[in-house]
Amino acid sequence: WRAAALRTAHWLLLPALLFLGYVLFHPMNAVDPQVPPWFEIVGFSGIAQRLSPRRLAAFLNRHFTLLGQHIVAEGGSIDKYIGDSIMAFWGAPGDMADHAKNACLASLGCHKALKELAIKWEREGKMVFRTRIGINTGEMVVGNIGSDQRLSYTVIGDAVNLASRLEGLNKAYGTHVIISQSTLDELPDDFAYRLLDVVLVQGKTEPVPIYELVADKGDITSLDAEFLHLFSRGVAAYQSRNWDTAKSKFLRLLESKPGDRACQIFIERCEEYKIKPPPEDWAGEYAHAKK
Numbered sequence: 001w002r003a004a005a006l007r008t009a010h011w012l013l014l015p016a017l018l019f020l021g022y023v024l025f026h027p028m029n030a031v032d033p034q035v036p037p038w039f040e041i042v043g044f045s046g047i048a049q050r051l052s053p054r055r056l057a058a059f060l061n062r063h064f065t066l067l068g069q070h071i072v073a074e075g076g077s078i079d080k081y082i083g084d085s086i087m088a089f090w091g092a093p094g095d096m097a098d099h100a101k102n103a104c105l106a107s108l109g110c111h112k113a114l115k116e117l118a119i120k121w122e123r124e125g126k127m128v129f130r131t132r133i134g135i136n137t138g139e140m141v142v143g144n145i146g147s148d149q150r151l152s153y154t155v156i157g158d159a160v161n162l163a164s165r166l167e168g169l170n171k172a173y174g175t176h177v178i179i180s181q182s183t184l185d186e187l188p189d190d191f192a193y194r195l196l197d198v199v200l201v202q203g204k205t206e207p208v209p210i211y212e213l214v215a216d217k218g219d220i221t222s223l224d225a226e227f228l229h230l231f232s233r234g235v236a237a238y239q240s241r242n243w244d245t246a247k248s249k250f251l252r253l254l255e256s257k258p259g260d261r262a263c264q265i266f267i268e269r270c271e272e273y274k275i276k277p278p279p280e281d282w283a284g285e286y287a288h289a290k291k
Helices: 002-013 016-025 044-050 053-073 099-123 158-173 181-185 222-239 243-256 261-275
Strands: 030-034 038-041 077-082 085-089 131-135 138-146 151-156 177-180 191-200 208-216 285-287
Touching: 053 077, 053 085, 053 099, 077 151, 099 131, 099 177, 099 181, 099 208, 131 158, 138 158, 158 177, 158 191, 158 208, 158 261, 177 181, 181 208, 191 222, 191 261, 208 222, 222 243, 222 261, 243 261
Parallel strands: 131 177, 191 285
Antiparallel strands: 030 138, 038 085, 038 131, 077 085, 138 151, 177 208, 191 208
């Protein structure tokens, strides 16, 4: 009876790809390594004000369908839709050896597909959606969570919260996909990325290195690779308190990539810290006040 009740509940609440997997592999409160990317539309509040509810729903459905195709194609499970956001995870209900790689491939696939869709929608005079993505890897609780009336197969834990924080940090750095150190540690040498910063996000006490996931290595030019290399040298000079050297490197980088927000941030900090240096025990971290 218990198994039947679980199957009934899952049949009502879960997508088909999760139906048997949970019953067979994951009792409630199982803890597994997961990857919970968080996808959110840039400037959604302003977009919602300019569209009727019917048109907004139509655009969201098209947007979510496109993202969902890439998530599922790379073995991900869509947890939930929250307004303009999608939460997805890899590594459950079945084990997945390459969960971090698959999550990153899905994220890059989503970003590329949305760029192509944006071109099409701009030509048609439609509103364009741009998405920010945060990816973190860690242990979390996976299972049915809810009330006696309604359950949801979901993941919870600090690792999930950090993924949400990383998504939000894209706004500060002008980036599209940010991954954590724990995700990077799980990746093969197939991706181009750059160390963006070492941050103290709200709700955490330990510094967190964050990285921009740029592309598959096969999709970047030699100029892009050189930019990433020089950026890493600039960050190293900054972390060593060599403010003038770091500022000079970031200024040169802005010549090749005008408008790069991450370079602008480090230039501003170098100017600030030269006048008012950080404390002696500073290890390169920066505290973000907002979530």
